[in-house]
Structures are given as C-alpha cells and as structure tokens.
Amino acid sequence: MHVGPLEIRRQEGALILTIQREERRNALDLATIQAFGDVFRQHLSAEDRAVVVTGSGTAAFCAGADLKERREMSLDQVRAQLLRYRSDLGWLSTCPVPTVAAINGAALGGGLELALLCDLRVAAAHASFALPETSLGIIPAAGGTQYLPRVVGAAKARELILLGTRIDASEALRIGLVHRVAGTAPAPVAGELLADALRWIEPITRGAPLAQRAALRALRAADRLDLDAGLEFELGCYEACLTSEDRLEALAAFAEKRRPVFNGR
Ligand code: COA
Numbered sequence: 001m002h003v004g005p006l007e008i009r010r011q012e013g014a015l016i017l018t019i020q021r022e023e024r025r026n027a028l029d030l031a032t033i034q035a036f037g038d039v040f041r042q043h044l045s046a047e048d049r050a051v052v053v054t055g056s057g058t059a060a061f062c063a064g065a066d067l068k069e070r071r072e073m074s075l076d077q078v079r080a081q082l083l084r085y086r087s088d089l090g091w092l093s094t095c096p097v098p099t100v101a102a103i104n105g106a107a108l109g110g111g112l113e114l115a116l117l118c119d120l121r122v123a124a125a126h127a128s129f130a131l132p133e134t135s136l137g138i139i140p141a142a143g144g145t146q147y148l149p150r151v152v153g154a155a156k157a158r159e160l161i162l163l164g165t166r167i168d169a170s171e172a173l174r175i176g177l178v179h180r181v182a183g184t185a186p187a188p189v190a191g192e193l194l195a196d197a198l199r200w201i202e203p204i205t206r207g208a209p210l211a212q213r214a215a216l217r218a219l220r221a222a223d224r225l226d227l228d229a230g231l232e233f234e235l236g237c238y239e240a241c242l243t244s245e246d247r248l249e250a251l252a253a254f255a256e257k258r259r260p261v262f263n264g265r
Helices: 030-043 067-071 075-093 110-116 144-152 154-163 169-174 192-200 209-221 227-242 245-255
Strands: 006-011 014-019 050-055 060-062 099-103 106-108 120-124 128-130 180-182
Touching: 006 030, 014 030, 030 075, 050 060, 050 110, 050 192, 060 099, 060 110, 075 110, 099 110, 099 192, 106 110, 110 144, 120 169, 120 192, 128 169, 144 154, 169 180, 180 192, 209 227, 209 245, 227 245
Parallel strands: 014 050, 050 099, 060 106, 099 120, 106 128, 120 180
Antiparallel strands: 006 014
C-alpha cells in the first residue's frame, strides 16, 4: 500500500518503507516527511520486528531536501519544515524496534541525515554519501551535526560537514558510517540490496523480541547518560527480559540442544 509518496509493505518480519520519488531522486518534500509521520502514527504494528527505510531506483537513496520545493517556501515555511523533520522523521531514532537504512544510491544532505536516524545502515556498493549543506549556505539541521559525530567521531564529522566531502561506500564502511556494504559490483542490481539487508537482520527479525527491544533501549541510553546512570539503566532493561517466557525457552533450548522458538512474551 501507499502512504503519500511512501510505499509500505511487510516482508520477513520487517516493515519496509520505500520513498517513491525517483524522478526527484527521492528528495524529501513536505508530503514525504508527513508520510513518515503517518506511518509511525497509523501503520507501525506490534508485530513489526524491524523497520527498513530505502529509496526507489538505484541512483539515490535520498537526495536530501527537495530543493525545488524549498525554493518556493517562505522563511516560516522552512522553519516549520525543519520542525517536521523532528516530529515526523525523528521517531526512527526512538522507534521501539531497530530501524535500518538500506542505502540504494546517493545519500546526500537530509538523505544522509535520514540514514543517520536509523540504528543500522547497509549500503549498495555504488552508494555515495555527503552532507553538502554548507556549500548551499546552510547547515545540516535534521540532526546531522549531532548524530554524525556520535557515529563516526568528532574529527571525521568536522571534516565531512565543514568540507562537504563526498565519500563512497568503501570509505563509509571504513569510517563506520555504514555497517555493511552489499555486493561488490559497481553496477547496481535492483532488489539485491534489500534482500541482503533482510538476510543480515534475521537475528533481529527472528530473535527474541523483548530482548531486542530492551537491548535497543539500553544502547540508546548510552548516547545520553553518563556511565553510572547508564549502568543503572541497563539493569532496568535486563529486568524486562528476566521474567519473560522467552528467557526460559532459551535456557530449555540450550539444555535440549535445539534452536529456541521465541513467542515474544
Ligand atoms: N531536490 C529536488 N530535485 C532534485 C534533487 C533535490 N534534492 N536532487 C535531484 N533532483 C532532481 C533533479 O533536479 C532532476 O530533475 P529534472 O529531471 O527535472 O532536471 C532529477 O532529480 C534527476 O537529477 P540528476 O541530477 O539528473 O540525477 P543523477 O542521478 O545524475 O544524480 C544526485 C543524482 C542525487 C547525485 C544529484 O541529483 C544531486 O546531487 N542532487 C542534489 C543533492 C543535494 O545537493 N541535496 C541537498 C542537500 S542539502
């Protein structure tokens, strides 16, 4: 089904969101940003074990802000759009299940920021990455200046944002901007990336759901808490697993030398 310019479907336990604006290289206009918010508010289900975000075609994952729309906007409309990044895209960084960017081409500006909101990033071998905002007289404001240093470190983030350097997938992998590069061929093959990403996240989509959610809460807390508070928070997250049927099932499966079957309780 479609929610505005987003195609949404479910496959192998994942909710897959595909931006369908290939003619504008999947750039983020108001309708697309709102569609992300609508998916969270109306379509995310307790059954979804992961959310995968990708773009249509092979040229771009997302070319950032829709610059043609932006040109027609008043200052107040631009300000409102920035707030919408927070309200309608921001949930990807706080979603109860892991979020994954399957980066099928160029991830530029707001497109890279969209990927940075996700917990995991898998890139096609031909993908490229940049935050070129300063060359356009602005700065990344969909979280880029905050998330990028947390992912690649302060020094690399300064280089990428101040110089606007564009890097390829192997460099992105080397600096930890992406977790995985799918395929080796420079010529992109449609569908290959998504299949690779879904295979790679099987430990999530077939794992113990309560443990996945608890681990994610604890990991995200590490971004905002000091060590003592974080260790305390971690204990609370463990408690959510301690009383679960899935924990007992894992212990039984270990004793019986079989694979556990988790039910999410
Ligand atoms: N906003 C609106 N339209 C965009 C766009 C954007 N961010 N990026 C690309 N498009 C449009 C182009 O204007 C073009 O439209 P046209 O056919 O009406 O001329 C169409 O998408 C195809 O773009 P093109 O540059 O020909 O595609 P490509 O495959 O050769 O290159 C990109 C793809 C993404 C590398 C390139 O389009 C690009 O660099 N875009 C700008 C990215 C950017 O600076 N984003 C803003 C960051 S703040």
